[in-house]
Amino acid sequence: MKALAKIAPVHIGCLAEELSDFAHEHFLEELAASYCMAPRPPFLPIAGLKALIRREPVSLAAFHSKQLRQWVKNTLATRKITAIYVFSGQMGQYVPQSWIGRLIVDLVDVDSAKFEAFAKDGSGPRAWIDARESKLLRDVEARLVERASSTLLVSHAEAQLLRSRISGQHDIRALSNGIDCSFFDPALIKPHPALGEGGPHLVFTGQMDYAPNIAAVSRMANDIMPRLIKALPQASFHIVGRAPSRDVTALKGVNGVSVVGEVPDTRPWLAGADMVVAPLTIARGVQNKVLEAMAMARPVVVTPDAATGIDAEHGRHFIIAENDGAFIHHITQLHSAGQQVAAMGLEARKLVRDQMSWRAMLADLPVLTGFAGGAVRDAA
Known part of the structure; x- marks a missing residue:
């Protein structure tokens, strides 16, 4: 506008x-x-x-x-x-x-x-x-x-x-979405205090009465988190977004899941996340949630569907996980690879800033x- x-x-x-x-x-x-x-x-x-x-x-x-x-x-x-x-x-x-x-x-x-x-x-x-x-x-x-x-x-x-x-x-x-990297800037935002101790803290953002998002967080909570906790006992998954449905609110407290709901600003949650996940099985177009996390220099683990429309390289700008087992493997690997995680976040932000700004789009x-x-x- x-x-x-x-x-x-x-x-x-x-x-x-x-x-x-x-x-x-x-x-x-x-x-x-x-x-x-x-x-x-x-x-x-x-x-x-x-x-x-x-x-x-x-x-x-x-x-x-x-x-x-x-x-x-x-x-x-x-x-x-x-x-x-x-x-x-x-x-x-x-x-x-x-x-x-x-x-x-x-x-x-x-x-x-x-x-x-x-x-x-x-x-x-x-x-x-x-x-x-x-x-x-x-x-x-x-x-x-x-x-x-x-x-x-x-x-x-x-x-x-x-x-x-x-x-x-x-x-x-095509007229793609852009990202305001001066707004989504990790240098300007303090991590949310709820994401301090333990970890890894995994975050998902989105409208939480939307069927694909409901399916994605249900998959994460019920299928991925139980197996991930066996490898990383302090792992937690935070669902951030407005209007959580009954199916979403029912996930609270299950397998390390917290349902945050609507927040005035998602950036502190992104800034504090060890990783942002997008386990979407149905995804159309370009996922803003992924671009925002990349702009905040966060390592992002996505499905092939969630990666569609983003000209990024697997292993350099984000991680593409083909199935539940791949999600667990990559999250576990990233958790123990501090320098790789930081480098991936910086590469992700650079890509979004250089190629996906609003002015260019x-x-x-x-x-x-x-x-x-x-x-x-x-x-x-």
Whole structure:
């Protein structure tokens, strides 16, 4: 949003997950020519029922807001908007069918493929719901791509995946995430005191009501930690992230696991971690949690899925573990290799700083939005 605001006046429409999000409203006031921060509708089961009745994806129903839709309508009627930037497929529903200006759709990930993977791994009613969601989202993605001037994905692999699922010729390209290394700087942050004694302290960060994250920490707690503790009795695993589900909170105290929950700042937990782990079995696009840990000069142990989209070298910038046994082996080896760990952390930070800064990632924004060398009007 900061990069877009440097190109043209920006009008921002978004949803607040919970009341605490309104505490950050001042950032929108500073950035935007105008904005609407509408409460996200509660009660996901109700959204699910509405989606079934309307024959639409649950993802769309869960992000539907009459207040935000009216704000978009009013903004387009009263401002000289020449470009609309849609972030995530769920927000595409707010673009009026009558819109004929420039439309940039940033899908980030191919969500239909993610739910397809959920359906294959699941069983019973949940698998049916995920299969339905995948099919309907695939249609939504196709319609958005058809309308868009450009469609963006977070990595070249995701862009290629979308091309393989969409017929016709369209401008589908990668626009990766960046990292602010001046913010994620270990020199500025003191380690959290809870990560002082014992060890190794292993940390996972993320939104903890998100199915892939739930599966990842459950795998770590139930499958990896019992075997790791046999080799390293003082090993502990800390789950840091907002909205932990019941399945996640149930892991507290099991096999050296602590469930920290939401924190105002993840950096002290990253700074104090002996290692950051990302045992994800389903991962789309580029994992910010991995980039943030690398920027904080932490050694990171990841699955091949979590490493996707990051141009890093195994053994130099991070460690890729193919299975549970590999996680245990690499964590044990790193715990006894102080100099190697420090060197890996420094190499990881250098890679992120040099190749994955926001400035480098967003250099094409003026061209994408149609403001390169042209008259500055408004974007929404």
